[in-house]
Amino acid sequence: MYTVSPVNHTLDSEIHSRIDHKTKPLGALGELETLALQLARIQLTKASDKLALNKPTMLVFAGDHGVADYGVSIGGSEITAQMVQNFINGGAAINVFCRQNNMALEVIDCGMKTQLDDPRIINQRLGNGTKAMHKEAAMSINTVHQGFAFARELVQRHVNNGCNLLAIGEMGIGNTTAAAAVMAALTGIPVAECTGKGTGIDIVALKRKRIIIEQALLEHYSHLTNPIQILACLGGFEIVQMTGTILAAAEFGVPVLVDGFIASVAALAAVELAPAVRDYLIFSHESDENGHRRLLLRLNARPMLRLGLRLGEGTGAALALPLLQAAVAFYNDMASFAEAGVTSVVEPVVNSGAA
Ligand SMILES: Cc1cc2ncn([C@H]3O[C@H](COP(=O)(O)O)[C@@H](O)[C@H]3O)c2cc1C
Numbered sequence: 001m002y003t004v005s006p007v008n009h010t011l012d013s014e015i016h017s018r019i020d021h022k023t024k025p026l027g028a029l030g031e032l033e034t035l036a037l038q039l040a041r042i043q044l045t046k047a048s049d050k051l052a053l054n055k056p057t058m059l060v061f062a063g064d065h066g067v068a069d070y071g072v073s074i075g076g077s078e079i080t081a082q083m084v085q086n087f088i089n090g091g092a093a094i095n096v097f098c099r100q101n102n103m104a105l106e107v108i109d110c111g112m113k114t115q116l117d118d119p120r121i122i123n124q125r126l127g128n129g130t131k132a133m134h135k136e137a138a139m140s141i142n143t144v145h146q147g148f149a150f151a152r153e154l155v156q157r158h159v160n161n162g163c164n165l166l167a168i169g170e171m172g173i174g175n176t177t178a179a180a181a182v183m184a185a186l187t188g189i190p191v192a193e194c195t196g197k198g199t200g201i202d203i204v205a206l207k208r209k210r211i212i213i214e215q216a217l218l219e220h221y222s223h224l225t226n227p228i229q230i231l232a233c234l235g236g237f238e239i240v241q242m243t244g245t246i247l248a249a250a251e252f253g254v255p256v257l258v259d260g261f262i263a264s265v266a267a268l269a270a271v272e273l274a275p276a277v278r279d280y281l282i283f284s285h286e287s288d289e290n291g292h293r294r295l296l297l298r299l300n301a302r303p304m305l306r307l308g309l310r311l312g313e314g315t316g317a318a319l320a321l322p323l324l325q326a327a328v329a330f331y332n333d334m335a336s337f338a339e340a341g342v343t344s345v346v347e348p349v350v351n352s353g354a355a
């Protein structure tokens with residue numbers, strides 16, 4: 001369905017050599033070196049070319065969830081559209097961090113209960129939110145495919161506009177319930193380990209949330225056989241569009257900076273659909289949501305940051321951008337031993353003991 005090309009490994013030894021010959025002990029820039037290598041594999045046709053992050057853009061996908069009416073969040077669904085209005089007004093955490101880091105921000109309505117009439121919101125809705133997943137399928141298979149098509153158009157527009165780094169975040173009351181259910185169905189990891197407190201529910205609500213997820217898994221048991229069916233039965237439409245965004249970005253050769261738990265679940269669905277996608281993903285942080293650590297392990301991902309965030313919106317991804325820019329800057333601009341006239345420690349001279 002998606003033709004994602006594997007990243008280019010043919011330059012690996014030259015890229016390693018370029019990194020190793022910079023004026024530092026071997027490996028001393030740690031994870032920044034890994035990030036530079038990942039970007040180089042995606043972007044470069046010659047190891048001596050420069051990396052570039054052009055028009056980094058945060059896409060925040062907003063959607064409502066039928067299951068939010070069943071006491072699984074501290075808030076009601078009305079907060080989703082209220083927060084989207086806050087995004088448009090520039091007052092949310094994600095606005096502050098995007099401004100701080102010169103990141104463009106775009107908000108996509110993936111079906112909120114309340115439709116906001118504002119041309120700055122990208123309309124990719126097919127209704128007012130999903131159905132309650134423990135009673136019926138959250139959406140149809142057709143809706144999932146439509147969500148992927150919306151996402152592909154969105155990505156194509158940004159790529160045509162010169163963007164070569166996308167970040168994904170979300171807003172949707174109840175979406176840690178949907179995400180935990182999708183994670184459990186995709187991985188077989190027990191529900192209790194996939195489910196957390198989301199916005200900060202108490203222990204009673206957490207129990208209810210787990211029971212509802214178990215009910216949903218039971219309700220759709222015979223259909224949970226592939227990622228598309230799993231997304232249709234259990235997903236949110238914002239999760240579907242994040243999955244579609246990752247698939248399309250990888251297809252266009254654009255890396256994606258992934259935010260927290262919900263965005264990472266979308267990433268897992270994308271990787272299950274097209275494994276080559278994995279090499280285009282950069283996991284910005286490990287959130288405090290129970291399940292995120294297990295999920296990142298499953299994705300074989302080392303998150304860039306661990307800040308105890310539990311917000312979503314794309315905040316962790318926006319905060320990680322400067323580190324990614326630092327990886328690019330050192331790869332492009334740091335002097336080599338030869339250029340700087342510093343004695344190389346790449347191939348250390350073995351002291352033979354001779355006088
Ligand atoms: C005021 C407010 C702002 C938010 N911004 C992001 N989220 C986060 O919380 C929601 C997921 O948690 P749950 O599954 O418990 O509802 C998502 O909207 C997520 O982005 C927010 C939540 C609230 C209440």
Ligand SMILES: O=C(O)c1cccnc1
Binds near residue numbers: 199310
């Ligand atoms: O990890 C996340 O993305 C997250 C955690 C809690 C609430 N909202 C989002």
